[in-house]
Amino acid sequence: MTANESVLTRRAGPVLFVALNRPEARNAVDRPTAQALAEAFRAFDADEALRVAILHGIGGHFCAGADLKAVASGDPARGNRLDPEGDGPMGVSRMALSKPVIAAVSGYCVAGGLELALWCDLRVIDETAQFGVFCRRFGVPLIDGGTVRLPRAIGMSRALDMILTGRAVGAQEALAFGLANRLADSGSLLQAAEKLALEIAGFPQLCLRNDRRSAYAQWGLGEDAALRREFELGLQTLRSGETVQGATRFTGGAGRHGHFET
Numbered sequence: 001m002t003a004n005e006s007v008l009t010r011r012a013g014p015v016l017f018v019a020l021n022r023p024e025a026r027n028a029v030d031r032p033t034a035q036a037l038a039e040a041f042r043a044f045d046a047d048e049a050l051r052v053a054i055l056h057g058i059g060g061h062f063c064a065g066a067d068l069k070a071v072a073s074g075d076p077a078r079g080n081r082l083d084p085e086g087d088g089p090m091g092v093s094r095m096a097l098s099k100p101v102i103a104a105v106s107g108y109c110v111a112g113g114l115e116l117a118l119w120c121d122l123r124v125i126d127e128t129a130q131f132g133v134f135c136r137r138f139g140v141p142l143i144d145g146g147t148v149r150l151p152r153a154i155g156m157s158r159a160l161d162m163i164l165t166g167r168a169v170g171a172q173e174a175l176a177f178g179l180a181n182r183l184a185d186s187g188s189l190l191q192a193a194e195k196l197a198l199e200i201a202g203f204p205q206l207c208l209r210n211d212r213r214s215a216y217a218q219w220g221l222g223e224d225a226a227l228r229r230e231f232e233l234g235l236q237t238l239r240s241g242e243t244v245q246g247a248t249r250f251t252g253g254a255g256r257h258g259h260f261e262t
Contacts, residue, residue, distance in 0.1 A: 009040050015054060016044050016054070029063060029067060029091065029116075030079070035087070041101070051197075053101045055117075057106070062113055063108070063112065068138065088144045088145070093115055098213070100200055111140065119149065132167060150162065152219065154179050
């Protein structure tokens with residue numbers, strides 16, 4: 001558990017659960033919460049025993065964004081950090097981790113909360129999930145990656161529909177958009193997220209992380225440079241011996257016909 005009780009952590013084998021714990025504020029993030037969130041994920045990335053993290057909210061909501069009451073208070077100890085260098089206002093939005101993070105989304109996932117979910121690699125949701133740029137109505141800008149990651153995730157046309165109107169997007173539409181990757185049954189959100197996390201954690205990790213790294217790096221590169229970077233990272237994986245180990249398992253009959261035993 002982190003020192004700041006607004007962010008709770010729990011280990012389950014190779015999976016780390018990171019929970020926003022401000023249910024009275026629909027898990028809105030103030031400065032101390034943002035700092036605690038960043039600390040939790042730095043510790044996750046540095047811990048060799050952990051392979052995947054799950055970010056979720058306590059009390060039925062993922063996150064309602066930045067805590068506007070803290071912002072309006074004028075108290076620098078409560079208001080979100082505003083600096084072009086270092087951590088973003090929501091804490092983690094500028095961090096580039098070496099391992100995947102899954103957002104487990106129920107209830108409101110709006111404004112800065114939407115930006116947190118987009119920072120994650122994958123999003124598992126339940127039927128209560130509601131996404132939206134609700135900050136549109138208050139003149140609060142997207143400054144934690146929303147205008148960058150939302151178009152990349154769902155395309156410019158759909159992203160602008162959300163950004164310009166601030167309308168709510170429910171679970172089924174989010175799934176159709178590709179904003180959500182999995183839809184869990186009611187009451188089984190965290191179990192579904194953990195099942196996915198364990199599947200990912202069971203794969204050869206250097207190969208998985210290098211392929212993930214290449215996929216993110218290509219956004220800032222031309223095609224030729226992106227292909228070179230993919231090859232460099234792939235060669236690193238091949239030279240590690242991980243591929244030979246996998247090929248040996250395949251020769252022995254493992255993983256054939258679409259069966260992913262790890």
